[in-house]
Amino acid sequence: MNIRRLADHLNISIGTVSRALNNRPGVHPETLEKVLKAATELGYVANQSGRSLRRGATNTIGFVIETGHPAHQAGDQFFYVVLDAMNLYLAEQRYDLVILPCHSADDPVEFLSRVIARGIVDALVMTATRRVDHRIAQLAKSKLPFMTLGRSETPGNYSWIDLDFEGVALRSVQEAVKLGHRRIAVGLPDNDVALGYHYKSGYLKGLAEAGIPMDESLILRVPTSEMGGFSLGKQVAALAERPTALLLCSEVTAAGVYAAFGEMGIEAGRDISLVAFRENPLMRFLNPAPACFRLDLDALGTRLGETVLDLLSPDEEISRRRGEIVPLTFVPGRSLQPPHAGS
Amino acid sequence: MNIRRLADHLNISIGTVSRALNNRPGVHPETLEKVLKAATELGYVANQSGRSLRRGATNTIGFVIETGHPAHQAGDQFFYVVLDAMNLYLAEQRYDLVILPCHSADDPVEFLSRVIARGIVDALVMTATRRVDHRIAQLAKSKLPFMTLGRSETPGNYSWIDLDFEGVALRSVQEAVKLGHRRIAVGLPDNDVALGYHYKSGYLKGLAEAGIPMDESLILRVPTSEMGGFSLGKQVAALAERPTALLLCSEVTAAGVYAAFGEMGIEAGRDISLVAFRENPLMRFLNPAPACFRLDLDALGTRLGETVLDLLSPDEEISRRRGEIVPLTFVPGRSLQPPHAGS
DNA sequence: GGTCGTTTTGTAAACGTTTACGAAAGTTGC
DNA sequence: GCAACTTTCGTAAACGTTTACAAAACGACC
Numbered sequence: 001m002n003i004r005r006l007a008d009h010l011n012i013s014i015g016t017v018s019r020a021l022n023n024r025p026g027v028h029p030e031t032l033e034k035v036l037k038a039a040t041e042l043g044y045v046a047n048q049s050g051r052s053l054r055r056g057a058t059n060t061i062g063f064v065i066e067t068g069h070p071a072h073q074a075g076d077q078f079f080y081v082v083l084d085a086m087n088l089y090l091a092e093q094r095y096d097l098v099i100l101p102c103h104s105a106d107d108p109v110e111f112l113s114r115v116i117a118r119g120i121v122d123a124l125v126m127t128a129t130r131r132v133d134h135r136i137a138q139l140a141k142s143k144l145p146f147m148t149l150g151r152s153e154t155p156g157n158y159s160w161i162d163l164d165f166e167g168v169a170l171r172s173v174q175e176a177v178k179l180g181h182r183r184i185a186v187g188l189p190d191n192d193v194a195l196g197y198h199y200k201s202g203y204l205k206g207l208a209e210a211g212i213p214m215d216e217s218l219i220l221r222v223p224t225s226e227m228g229g230f231s232l233g234k235q236v237a238a239l240a241e242r243p244t245a246l247l248l249c250s251e252v253t254a255a256g257v258y259a260a261f262g263e264m265g266i267e268a269g270r271d272i273s274l275v276a277f278r279e280n281p282l283m284r285f286l287n288p289a290p291a292c293f294r295l296d297l298d299a300l301g302t303r304l305g306e307t308v309l310d311l312l313s314p315d316e317e318i319s320r321r322r323g324e325i326v327p328l329t330f331v332p333g334r335s336l337q338p339p340h341a342g343s
Numbered sequence: 344m345n346i347r348r349l350a351d352h353l354n355i356s357i358g359t360v361s362r363a364l365n366n367r368p369g370v371h372p373e374t375l376e377k378v379l380k381a382a383t384e385l386g387y388v389a390n391q392s393g394r395s396l397r398r399g400a401t402n403t404i405g406f407v408i409e410t411g412h413p414a415h416q417a418g419d420q421f422f423y424v425v426l427d428a429m430n431l432y433l434a435e436q437r438y439d440l441v442i443l444p445c446h447s448a449d450d451p452v453e454f455l456s457r458v459i460a461r462g463i464v465d466a467l468v469m470t471a472t473r474r475v476d477h478r479i480a481q482l483a484k485s486k487l488p489f490m491t492l493g494r495s496e497t498p499g500n501y502s503w504i505d506l507d508f509e510g511v512a513l514r515s516v517q518e519a520v521k522l523g524h525r526r527i528a529v530g531l532p533d534n535d536v537a538l539g540y541h542y543k544s545g546y547l548k549g550l551a552e553a554g555i556p557m558d559e560s561l562i563l564r565v566p567t568s569e570m571g572g573f574s575l576g577k578q579v580a581a582l583a584e585r586p587t588a589l590l591l592c593s594e595v596t597a598a599g600v601y602a603a604f605g606e607m608g609i610e611a612g613r614d615i616s617l618v619a620f621r622e623n624p625l626m627r628f629l630n631p632a633p634a635c636f637r638l639d640l641d642a643l644g645t646r647l648g649e650t651v652l653d654l655l656s657p658d659e660e661i662s663r664r665r666g667e668i669v670p671l672t673f674v675p676g677r678s679l680q681p682p683h684a685g686s
Numbered sequence: 687g688g689t690c691g692t693t694t695t696g697t698a699a700a701c702g703t704t705t706a707c708g709a710a711a712g713t714t715g716c
Numbered sequence: 717g718c719a720a721c722t723t724t725c726g727t728a729a730a731c732g733t734t735t736a737c738a739a740a741a742c743g744a745c746c
Contacts, residue, residue: 001460002702013726018704028724045460049396050702053731058392067427084410087446099442103430117344117388226624259628281569285602345732356696361734371694393732396701 006044010034021046052119060096061308062121064112066128068104077281078297085301086125093309095122109138116142123308125149129160130192145311149304151194151323159307159321161300163278165195165249166202168293168328172275173206175291175330176245179338181273182212185243187232187253190221199249218243222253229256236272237264244339245273251280251292258286274335278328288334295328349387353377364389395462403439404651405464407455409471411447420624421640428644429468436652438465452481459485466651468492472503473535488654492647494537494666502650502664504643506621508538508592509545511636511671515618516549518634518673519588522681524616525555528586530575530596533564542592561586565596572599579615580607587682588616594623594635601629617678621671631677638671 003021007014012031019027020035038044052058063083087097098121102111112135115121122145126135129150139146140156147159169186176184186203189196200219207214220235222228232253236246237260248254254276261268268274269288276283276290283290303324313319346364350357355374362370363378370378381387395401406426430440441464445454455478458464465488469478472493482489483499490502512529519527529546532539543562550557563578565571575596579589580603591597597619604611611617612631619626619633626633646667656662 003704004702014703015705015727016725019725022704024705026724031724043456043460045457046704047396047702048461048463049392049401050731051704053390053392053396053701053733054703054705056731067423067430080410083444084446087410087444088448091446091449097444099444101426101430101440101442103427103434105431106434113386114388117386118391120391226628230628255625255628259630262630282598285569285573285598287602287605346734347732357733358697358735359695362695365734367735369694374694390732393701394734396703396731397733397735399701 001042001044002047003044006035006038006042009042010038057122058120059094060098060121061090061123061125061305062115063097063099063125064115064127065099065101066104066108067101068106078278081297082301082304085298086305087301089302089305090309093305095309100124108135112138116144123147123311125304125308129194130154131194131197132192133194145308145319147304147308147311151198153194157321159311159323161303161307161324161326162198163195163295164325164327165198166205167325168277169199169202169247169249170206170209171202171293171330172247172291173203173210175336176247176273176275177206177210177212179273179336181245181339182210183215183218183241183243184212184245184247185218185220185236185239186247186249187229187236187257188219188221188249189224190228191223193224195249203247224250224252226252226256226259229253229258230260231256233257233260233266234264237261237266243272245275245336247275249277251276251278251283254286254290254292255282258290268335269333269337270340273337273339276333276335279331286335291333291336292331293328294331295326300326344385344387345390346387349378349381349385352385353381400465401463402437403441403464404433404466404468404648405458406440406442406468407458407470408442408444409447409451410444411449421621424640425644425647428641429648430644432645432648433652436648438652443467451478455481459487466490466654468647468651472537473497474537474540475535476537488651488662490647490651490654494541496537500664502654502666504646504650504667504669505541506538506638507668507670508541509548510668511620512542512545512590512592513549513552514545514636514673515590515634516546516553518679519590519616519618520549520553520555522616522679524588524682525553526558526561526584526586527555527588527590528561528563528579528582529590529592530572530579530600531562531564531592532567533571534566536567538592546590567593567595569595569599569602572596572601573603574599576600576603576609577607580604580609586615588618588679590618592620594619594621594626597629597633597635598625601633611678612680613683616680616682619676619678622674629678634676634679635674636671637674638669643669 003014003017007017016027016031017035020032021039090097100115102108124144124146126146126148129148129152131153133152133154136152136154136156149161151160151162173184188200204214220232222232233256236243266272274290276292279292279294283292310318346360347357350360359370359374360378363375364382433440443458445451467487467489469489469491472491472495474496476495476497479495479497479499492504494503494505516527531543547557563575565575576599579586609615617633619635622635622637626635653661
């Protein structure tokens with residue numbers, strides 16, 4: 001079923017049918033209705049290839065994930081919820097969302113070259129940005145509009161949205177200091193993911209505020225995974241002069257830290273205080289409940305949709321590239337308590 | 344950069360350029376090389392819309408997920424690993440993989456109508472199949488080849504791959520019985536997901552084998568989530584005549600069960616034995632380690648890729664629809680022990 | 687060198703849309 | 717009833733490919 005068959009069936013020219021289907025002005029209300037009715041009756045939907053070939057646009061937004069190097073958020077439903085909200089918004093604006101998985105054996109830059117050249121999307125959302133990100137450099141050279149979820153220091157004409165890692169770290173330090181902690185350790189990712197830098201910066205700012213000198217031995221780097229968290233827990237407990245608090249920049253490591261603590265008979269809060277990153281459903285099952293930060297995933301998803309479509313606006317003012325930092329709210333938990341005699 | 348520009352640049356006709364790029368026979372080796380060289384130099388990649396319009400095929404496989412009702416496996420890296428392996432295989436066969444998220448507010452059947460009619464993929468992989476699945480009925484009416492990850496009772500001309508839920512349940516019962524358990528509870532999903540039926544069937548088979556009469560009160564239905572598992576744990580502990588073992592058809596509920604047990608001072612293995620479903624990295628952090636089943640996610644992903652491409656083969660024998668059940672291997676764990684005095 | 691067969695290349699149509707343009711039909715005002 | 721608009725519609729070109737077909741180039745053979 002193509003547009004010609006539909007037109008013949010109606011004894012109407014193919015041009016008017018197209019106009020009717022696309023809400024173009026200047027088509028008689030009566031014929032408009034006839035066309036729309038016939039289209040749904042015959043189950044006609046415009047062929048995407050034909051349409052995008054002519055239009056030069058696909059009405060599709062691509063969301064790039066790397067299945068080989070899962071983003072730090074992948075541990076739970078993060079993406080499911082965010083993608084759902086984003087998809088919802090895009091659908092309202094008559095855009096489609098597709099997720100483009102770049103597999104582990106593929107070069108991300110080459111992968112993007114293909115995506116760009118083949119023209120399967122009108123704009124891209126990139127995730128798991130690095131501080132120095134070749135993919136961004138690559139996209140910046142192309143004409144394809146894109147945005148990132150996560151900042152990067154690689155320059156380029158793009159919008160971005162990022163969580164307020166710096167603010168979270170700062171607040172974490174402040175909360176710990178408020179309770180009397182002075183010896184505060186931090187677990188950072190061991191790769192170039194941008195969030196690590198921002199988290200560290202907030203951490204340092206917090207220390208400075210409180211007049212606490214930085215101790216390099218309290219800054220630990222581990223993979224962002226349960227295993228990494230496990231290792232982190234062990235390392236922290238083994239430190240010569242054990243810290244009284246530990247801050248985490250990722251929630252997936254929290255489970256590992258708890259497991260390590262459990263093995264060693266260390267109780268979070270009582271022996272070492274803990275502040276995790278993002279609140280998630282799994283945390284309901286960690287005991288004692290970790291102090292953490294709440295993020296509105298729905299709002300984030302919608303915002304991603306809005307931002308990426310803004311890129312495509314013909315209005316210069318709207319399509320101007322911009323950055324946005326999403327705040328998180330502190331959620332107290334029993335894992336954060338005053339440093340006791342125990343430590 | 345389109346094929347015409349490339350052809351002009353080479354002073355060659357557009358036809359030969361196309362033939363060269365597509366490895367069609369009858370192009371002089373020398374010009375073949377020239378074309379390929381110029382293509383990479385100028386960064387030419389065929390426009391997907393033009394190509395699929397002409398060819399009637401897109402060389403793309405769609406993987407459908409429902410972000411609103413996440414599949415039971417979504418709790419961990421299941422999809423990441425499976426998709427990665429599948430994508431890798433497809434890439435080797437020069438196919439692209441895109442993930443098509445159907446959002447919560449959308450009707451899955453309408454969603455599929457659009458996907459089908461717009462012709463953006465050559466074949467589909469469906470997930471989270473229901474026992475009675477309207478989507479399958481919908482696809483069966485269309486000409487679009489598809490397969491499912493998970494069986495369904497809805498008929499249609501499609502291939503499927505499913506985990507051996509029945510075998511896992513049977514084996515779980517057998518292992519429990521071997522240790523002396525007679526009062527064995529089971530936690531099933533509370534919706535129409537097909538796996539629930541197969542798991543239950545294996546469970547019943549196991550009971551029959553051991554000559555244990557079925558007790559309806561031991562068959563519990565909860566949502567497939569951490570919360571569901573939590574509720575399950577509470578329910579099981581509160582049963583009048585408490586079971587000595589509990590079997591789970593999903594790993595995400597396991598965490599919840601452990602949490603519930605923890606709150607009540609019940610220790611898995613000592614007080615109530617537990618057999619979880621699929622082994623996953625998170626289980627490393629449950630204590631005592633749950634007995635569970637190992638699945639080769641990589642192999643599964645590759646198999647998905649092979650199966651979906653087989654659908655497209657011109658060879659009748661290869662493209663014949665088929666079903667396949669993937670076995671899992673038992674992994675002992677301290678959560679499964681003989682029923683003690685404690686119970 | 688002409689004929690024939692083979693290899694290589696060029697030409698043009700086709701895929702399904704959208705849209706610029708002009709033609710037709712309808713409306714208004716005199 | 718005709719001119720001057722306005723509204724509505726039909727025609728055809730264009731988007732970037734692939735491919736059937738015909739044309740050209742090439743080699744071999746007599």
